[in-house]
Amino acid sequence: MKINQSLKVEPIIEERVFSVSEFLDFLNEILVPQRVIVQGEIGEKMNNYPRYSFFNLLDKDGSILKCFVWREVIETLGIDIEPGMEIRVIGYPEIRKNRGELNFQVERIELLGEGVLKRQFEILKKKLEALGYFSPEIKKPIPKFCENIGLITSRVGRGALKDFLTHLGNFGFRIFFYETKVEGSFALNEILEAINWFNQNTPKLDVLVLTRGGGDWESLRPFNSEEIVKSISASKIPIITGIGHEDDTTLADLAADLRASTPTDAAKILNKNWELAKINIPKFEINFNTSLRKTFEIIKEKIIFYENNSSIKVQKEISLKQQELANLWKNLGFRFQNYFKEFEFLEKEFKKNYLKIQKLAKDQKIKIKEFLEDLIKNKNQWQGKINKILKQQEEKLFLCSPYLKLKQGYTITKDKFGKIIKDPARLKISQEILTKFYKGQIVSKIEKIEK
């Protein structure tokens, strides 16, 4: 048992008197912070309770260490502990005040011997598999190009660190190295702390690489624990394991998001896509240039094709239009010719008619002249005839005059408005009436009306 160097037990300078309780507290203050590993054989007498157990750890010389362990600590082992088993307990000593005896508080138990370890491995594997810890669905994808890498391994040991770093290509990786032990009883806690630390402090890392060289069952024990499986599964940052192993994969490998066989292999996996990119990027560049040139060529061909095609079309169109135009001209010429002919005809006709009209007018003129000449010649004869006719008409008119009737003794009677009275019915007694004679007139009053 080794005691932390930083804790020094000061010699009691002054004479100090402790009470029992104070003294046990004093001792526990020194004992409890210690983390120690003790190896021994489990004694015959075990007291098992539902939540915890008591057992003795024995040495060949008969020394006894009383141990207390919580049930869940045993459960993480996968198999139960039994009397006669050689084990290691990791934990701290404490004096139980009410019993006055020293008890070893077991925090973790490690099984010993390859046979037991193999059995433990199989049992844990089955158990964790059933719980889904190894299922492909829960594996986190590893970024194609990892740049920021959290590295968890030992500085010493079998050169895992050196192997990993020397095989990692120069692709601008940033490696954050968290040193841990990779074997022994304290390795597991340190690895769990490292995984937790990266997740807490640098959650933006692309990947965590958990690696170590090969080893036997005993040295690989931390990688075959239930705790490491749970921690890898809980990590938000994807984890690559590169654990050199003699035969089987470890439980950590099964839980990892990606498993590399060795530290060198882990480095090569990280290099792979970068190496490809280095080859592919110039290829892409060539491809782009070729493709663009091809596009240009295709388009150029298309343009030429369209040009040719369209010029043929245009020519066709032009000749068609020319034909149409020629037809129009022809048509127009023909029509004009017709018009001209018609015009000529009309002109001739007109000329012909003009002469006729001229002749007609001339004839009429002569006729009128003859008539007038005749009229002048027979003037006296005409006058006599007209005078005679006029006299006859005058006489006829005279005979019809009302004065002639008055002269003969007739009278005309009018009312006061000058209206000639033809019917006395409309007249009234005492009304004045005017009677006109051939010579003069009288006004008389009506005395009697006979109808």
Place this chain on the structure above:
Amino acid sequence: MSEEKFNFTKTYKEIEEINEWFQGEEMDLDEALQKYERGMELIAKCKERLKEAENKFEEIKKKYLVTE
């Protein structure tokens, strides 16, 4: 252009997509020119990133109780 943090994975993926696009049949000249320009820009960035590719190594100094 926005000075977003250069992401190689994303950039490379875009280059691959452009490359795939160029393998296609129908191509519009405008689009081809745009893709070409973008592709070349991304390639230049990736080349630059690959050129300055010295690895950096940093140790996490963690205070934990060394007990052995």
